[in-house]
Amino acid sequence: MTLLAVEDLTVDLPAADRAVRLVDGATFRLRAGESLGVVGESGSGKTMTALALMGLQPPLARVGGSIRFEGRELVGLDEDAMRRIRGDRIAMIFQEPMTALNPLVRVGAQVAEPLVLHRGMSRRAAGAEAARLLAHVRLADPERAARAYPFELSGGERQRAMIAMAIGCSPRLVIADEPTTALDVTVQARILALLDGLRAESGMALILVSHDLAVVAGHCDRVAVMYGGLILESGPTDVVLRRSRNPYTRALLEARPEPGAPRGARLKTIPGSPPHHRDVGPGCPFAGRCALTLDVCRSARPPAIAFAAGHVSRCFRAAELEDAA
């Protein structure tokens, strides 16, 4: 069953001279219990896409296209109705668990807040439930964690508390925006395993936003690779990683040093640096750095070309890129 269907999503931010398009025509679907990885570098629009799904885009930004969640259109939904969905049906986990928790409020009370808000629980009942949730995310000492202030917990513990807060109302979709970027790799592995486990037991869907293709690869059924506001490629994780039909994805895969590769081997580099969203022209945002650029790449947005198994690539030369990997 399709839980979420995003169709041609756009986010525009008015700037001094003209509107800047931060997300351009994002299209993807998510079934219940499925996980989607959204991968991109800084300025790729991945975080803005996540925020738009929550209706939390910056106040002046305009969202276009369609976001259907559980059969309901979220674009243009009034703030009150959106508020009832947030934290209840769709929850979000943020990158920096230190700053994402209110420093002045005990962790237990923060975890309890969505329960009071959406389940109409009393503060006391919600507090008891919060302690149970903290235990559920395998915090070592849930009673202590509930009484603690955020600064008294370690980074990993704080992120577990964030997750407990997110799953409190049994959401059908959890959006995790770089949930482990601020954490050590060993803690990252545990947090990602925890998310996998929660997904398996509750059937919630997960959107995992990350700058690291490898993080997403191990935990997501499908991936979407974003660059300059566009989803350049999306599809089942295996297919995208092994039979990519997009030069950007391929370049990313080759630019990454892999442990086990011979030392000092030259990495394939991508010249230049990611474009600022102000500088994205009418063509493909990757055109300036791509080795396969044609004239048309600079003048027109590449169309989304569909291949087997829901594999989609936005590239004029996608068809030429056979299974070369």
Next chain:
Amino acid sequence: MSAAPLLDVADVHKAYRLPRPRPFAAHGFKPALSGVSFAVIAGRSFGVVGESGSGKSTLARIALALDRPDAGAVRLEGRSLFDLGRRDLRAQRAHMQMIFQDPFGSLDPRMRVERIIAEPLAAQGGVSRAERRARVAAQLQAVGLRPGDAQNYPHEFSGGQRQRIAIARALITRPKLVIADEPVSALDVSVQAQALNLMTDLMRDAGVTFLLISHDLAVVAHICETTAVMFRGKIVEAGPTAALFASPAHPYTRELVDATPRLDRAPKAAAPLSAPPAPASGRGCPYAPRCPQARPRCGEDAPALTEAGEGRRVACWFPLG
């Protein structure tokens, strides 16, 4: 080998003073480094990996003589840095430079690139204006920037370009040793490779040896011949990088390797911590509370870093086979 190693870190200890727990009580101390020893051989870049709080950044500061250790010595080509006078230490600094993590914080926003890159020369003195200008221009080209960029300010460059400027600054005195603390972790993936290739080129062409500090195994493995793994202020395992990561001997190294996300295989999920970590007795192995292989002895007695053959050293009572 008779010649002194390029950098010799010998039994370095460092603890930071904590605020007093009560008024008038004694200060507590948080050990950052306890008994760290290793040697960097010229021409063989050395990597240090570890998680946050493992003491790796403290190590970088002490290796550069920016901070004094409580005990132990740091020798650059046999000269003990902390026994040198100010003037001699300043002269030594020409031979060792540093690259920082944050390409936005490490360049003074109010200086032109030329002055930034020439700063190590200014500290040494005795370089004419014309020569300085020429060397800055040459250095800019060496890191793939244009000589004309010298007159611009840092904010006019992208993150990757800024890191190149930082590298140019570190190389202007033609140092033998460059200490790089997380040099690429703030860079976008598509830019990281450029910086790593540049570092590889510098090792080969300019004879630079790196002491590379990073949390990312892949980055360390790419650059460094030898690697030390740190945990809570101690080296728990050291040896040739490839062997270290292919067959870890210390359970912590194994945990790190398993936890590192890879494209070519699914992650091995670490056992979630179900029980609270046992409080460390303070005497035992620092990793024991987290170690899946821990046995009673591990909580009693801390293992020392001992030779394990093939140039490897490991601090574990029950190393993995």
Next chain:
Amino acid sequence: MALFLLQRLAVLAATLVVASLVVFAVMEILPGDAAETMLGPTATPEAVAALSHKLGLDLPLSVRYARWIAGLARGDLGVSAAYGSAIAPLIGASLLVSLPLAAMAMALAAAIALAAGVYAADRRGRAGDAAVMGLTQIGLAVPNFWLAILMVIVFAVTLRLVPAGGFPGWGDPARAVAALILPAIALGVAQAAILTRVTRSALLEALNEDYMRTARAKGLSRRAALWRHALPNALVPVLTIMGLQFANLIAGAIVVENVFVLPGLGRLMLQSISNRDTLVVEDGVMLIAVLVIGLNFLVDVACAAIDPRLRQRAA
């Protein structure tokens, strides 16, 4: 928290001792002799010496300091040279005017600042925000005593609604409060302007924090998130500035009391300066220092009660 309080109390005591030393040191350099002033220019040297002895002015500095402090602790502030009466009741009566005045001004400033600060932060960059910020610039620029004079011109001279000054005493509380309203406004406007700006910027900072996004993601409305999550975080800087501004408020009260001819501490001290009545000035300055330092102690405690990290850091 108990530990924190204990520690802060120790700091408070030490600060007060230093303050008393500073006040004593500055005032004792004073040329001129209290005994001479009291007896007038016609007094014989013998009479002056006798009075000096009686007042203890011929004792060594350390003994006089010890006596002064011991007296302060007992509530015995010594004898006024000009009035010939005990200082404690003089100052006590003046505080009955000055403290309510300061409290009213502070309350007024806090109420305005909270309302205007939240309003402006909520409408950042829009016309309402610009209007509030413009008004605070004017509030900061207008000297309190000029505002006081302008109000006298409007309400007393032109409209003849209130007397131009004076204080009827607390026998009639309604009239007493009425007499303090204009002075409190004159005194409170600048404080309100400062605190409004602090409230606005502290709130804007809090609104930009990640935890506000978390609060919205939980399903809180913008307004609920502002009141429940942003405001408590903004309160610490606001309270801190309020504490720091208290000294300026008291200083302003000295000036404003003068405009409205209120028999407060400020007027008492100014009169004592012209009377060369050192001891009254010394006691008055010390008392103000005690008030300021004491209030800042309370602010510290209040901030620590709000922010657990401050309790931790102090320990």
Next chain:
Amino acid sequence: MRVLLRGNFSLWLGAVLTGALLLMAAVSLVWTPYPPAAIDIPHKLAPPSLAHWFGADALGRDVASQILAGSRVSILVGVVAVGIGLLFGVALGLFAAFRKGVAEDAIMKACDFVFAFPALLSAIMLTSAFGPGVVNAIVAIGVANVPIIAKLTRATANSALAREYALAARASGRGPVAIAFDHVLPNIAPALIVQATIQFAIAILAEAALSYLGLGAQPPQPSWGRMLSDAQTVLYNAPRLAIYPGAAIALSVLGLNLLGDGLRDALDPKLRARRS
């Protein structure tokens, strides 16, 4: 400069008002309509006219001349008091930031302590010890400025020193003095300039208050604060006399505050980047 001014209304208006203040003082040095202190009883309380633009006061002195000349005391007190504050404050603040440890704690505690004695209170103490006068006012206001500048210097210097560029300078072998001049001062200068502007405004207010109480400028030196206190004695006969000096003070302070605010926006590289 054009770039700095564009779209920055505060800076623009602040610069105009402050420029007017400086111009007034400069003009009054060479010319005033009448000698500011010249008493002319026949014209006492004369209404504004072509001869006396703002009228004359209770002693027949020309108000316009006094306003012009009064700006000199305001500027004198402001410049010297802010100078004292900058001189000692920057030195103390830098010392604290570079020395850390006990020295830093002691200096900061002392600064907190001085906050308990605002300029007016210090002036009252000084006056009762040494008698009233402009010098006392300047010293009192200057001393009150020191801790404000010192705390700002320390805080901004610490954040500059914590940046990696300061660490990089140390790593390349530069000494503390070189780092202070090359890295710290240029990066904290904008904050100091802004604060100095605002302290200038506060000094003008404080001088006016002191002179109003009779603790500052003494006759015959013209001062806006004293003009207000003179005006108060004839409030029922000539309320307008209270308008001009107060407006002069308020406009000067407004100008300096706006200038400070405008400079803050103009000098903040983050804001500037956003605007361009």
